[in-house]
């Protein structure tokens with residue numbers, strides 16, 4: 001379904017020019033709050049079935065079929081009647097006096113999971129705004145010493161939550177790396193709960209980069225299945241390895257998969273050293289453990305039978321979100337907010353509290 005909102009003092013007149021209610025009653029005679037079924041008849045005679053809702057004396061909603069064609073036809077008719085087209089993002093910004101609430105409304109449309117939506121809903125209801133306003137109060141306080149240090153702590157806490165905030169609408173990228181045939185694709189399938197990439201008993205099968213989105217503990221995650229990090233023998237494999245390294249560089253987290261059933265090799269050791277901060281997984285734990293000497297610690301999994309996969313999912317989520325926000329906690333979630341908070345924190349540390357308070361107020365309520 002698509003909704004075209006028409007707003008302003010000529011809203012009802014503009015819609016009634018094209019709208020024919022099934023009841024035959026003119027739109028002007030229909031009480032506000034009423035939902036009316038009918039047809040939208042454009043100048044060229046083309047018709048759309050629509051549901052019109054009178055949201056107020058100057059606000060009319062035209063709900064039509066979701067495909068682009070119907071909405072575009074209605075927009076054309078309305079603009080030819082003098083209406084000005086506006087994106088819903090711009091409308092939300094213009095409609096709200098509270099800039100953070102407006103940004104939260106926009107971000108909520110892109111929240112991939114209920115958990116991220118809950119955090120954004122808290123911000124829509126004022127969690128971040130309140131935190132900023134309270135911090136303004138601290139910066140303007142006469143009891144400078146303690147108040148300033150509490151303001152600094154609060155701003156630093158907000159800045160710390162920026163990574164989480166930016167991922168409320170964009171999934172974290174978790175790259176699964178390791179030598180060919182250690183079970184990377186199988187592990188992704190096990191984490192997803194359904195088969196995604198091609199699993200084939202032949203080293204180097206996963207030459208391309210495949211991605212799959214899922215939620216771990218309610219946090220949105222894009223799992224990236226890379227080509228095996230071996231010394232590729234053909235051009236395709238070499239290209240795959242190069243692409244894998246590119247994805248590794250931009251990963252939020254690397255999961256390094258090692259084969260527990262094979263001997264510990266120099267190549268394994270090299271990968272462990274190269275990806276020292278990666279989450280280590282020793283896969284194929286259903287098979288007998290090969291010579292354990294030299295093998296570092298890590299999570300034992302069987303991608304084939306599911307052992308350890310739940311633990312791995314938990315470890316991934318707690319590596320990505322080590323400290324989850326509590327209900328009602330303030331979390332900045334747009335680049336504008338995060339950049340401003342960092343700049344204000346620097347001002348406070350530079351002993352420029354009055355200007356910091358001014359900028360903070362501007363961020364909270366959109367005025368100076």
Ligand code: GDP
Nearest residue numbers: 180181182183184185186199201284302303304
């Ligand atoms: P990749 O090249 O690292 O992506 O490895 P694959 O996921 O394609 O797996 C390579 C082979 O190892 C396939 O035959 C899988 O069935 C097998 N395999 C993967 N995980 C396990 C496991 O946990 N246990 C056993 N026994 N075999 C596995």
